[in-house]
Amino acid sequence: MRYDLDDLRLFTHVAAEGSITGGARVMHLSLPSASARVRALEAQAGVPLLIRERRGVRLTPAGATLARHAREVLAETTRLDSAVASYAVSRTEPIRLVAGGSAMHQLVPAALATFLRDHPEYDVNVSERRTIRSVRLLAAGEADLGVILDDEPTDLRTEPLADDSLVVIGQAGGVLSGRTSIAYAEVAEHPLVGLDRGSPLTQWMEDRLGPHAPVARYRTIVPTLHTLITLATAGAGLAIVPRRAVDASTAVEICPLQDAWSTRAHLLCYAADAPESAHLLAAQLHAAASVRV
Known part of the structure; x- marks a missing residue:
């Protein structure tokens, strides 16, 4: 048997309303037309x-069975329409976002989760880059939007986003307990855990520490901020991380650095011809940055 979807939709409304009149009203049909459709279903x-x-009206056992299966068929049809429609949407070029490792830890994922959910018409390509590289890509039109640090000069449009100052973290009740600040020279006297040398944060620090900085002893080198924070929290060693990367619920000692280079901030940086979609993503990054961590 072949069923007309509109007839099935009408029948589910008749069942829900308890009358053909009610079903006809929901479907914007005249009563004679709705009655004829129901009779045709019964004949079929x-x-x-x-x-x-x-x-x-009341449903017969056969009517109750038809109504139940009709609802399932209509729900599946809706899912089918949605799945196919996603390919029919006029696709735009993906937004090209560049950001450093610090922003990639929490800020960017939080913003993307909401943006991609709320804007199914847009895709986003994300790349992790040092600020100096991000600015070059934005200036060349090879990226649309960047989360950069505030220490790289650029003629591109920028706007403040969030504090990204560095702090020292260590096991709760450990050597940092009771300290209100600490200098890097003293931090380097303790065993540390750090990020690998290819990470943007490590390269940024090396550029500012210079060749005469105290030589630190790293007990281990890891690839991600998440792993770094986990190890420092467990007492494997002290770690230097962005304050925003440490969740407020983490049981860890947090101590600001006294060194001037540790104070820094994130900026949003736009390409000269950034599309409107990049501005929508920028708004979501601002919203994510406003959430206290």
Whole structure:
């Protein structure tokens, strides 16, 4: 048997409303038209689907079965339409976002999660880059939007986003307990855990420490901020990380650095011809940055 989807939709409304009149109203049909459609369904099924009463209708067992399966068919049709429609949307070029490792730890994922959910018409390509590289890509038109640090001069449009100052973290109750600040020279006297040398944060620090900085002893080198914070929290060694990377619920000692280079901030940086979609993503990055960590 072949069923018309509109007939099935009408029948589910009749079942929900308890009357053909109510079903017709929901479907914006005249009562004679709706009645004719229901009779055609019954003729096709070969069994009564409704019991007509003075104040409405009741489903027969066959009608209840039809209504249940009709709802399932209509729901599956809706999912099918949605799946196919996603390919029919006029696709735009993906937004090209560049950001450093610090922003990639929490800020960018939080913003993307909401943006991609709320804007199914846009895709985003994300690359992790040092600020100096991000600015070059934006200036060349090879990226649309960047989360950069505030220490790289550029003629491109920028706007403040969030503090990204560095702090020292260590096991709760450990050597940092009770300290209000600490200099890097003293930090280097303790065993450390750090990020690998290819990470943007490590390269940024090496550029500012210079060749005469105290030589630190790293107990281990790891690839991600998440692993770094986990090890420092467990007491494997002290670690230097962006303050925003440490969740407020983490049981860890946090101590600001006294060194001037540790104070820094994130900026949003736009390419000269950034598309409107990049501005929508920028708004979501601002929203994510406003959430306290």
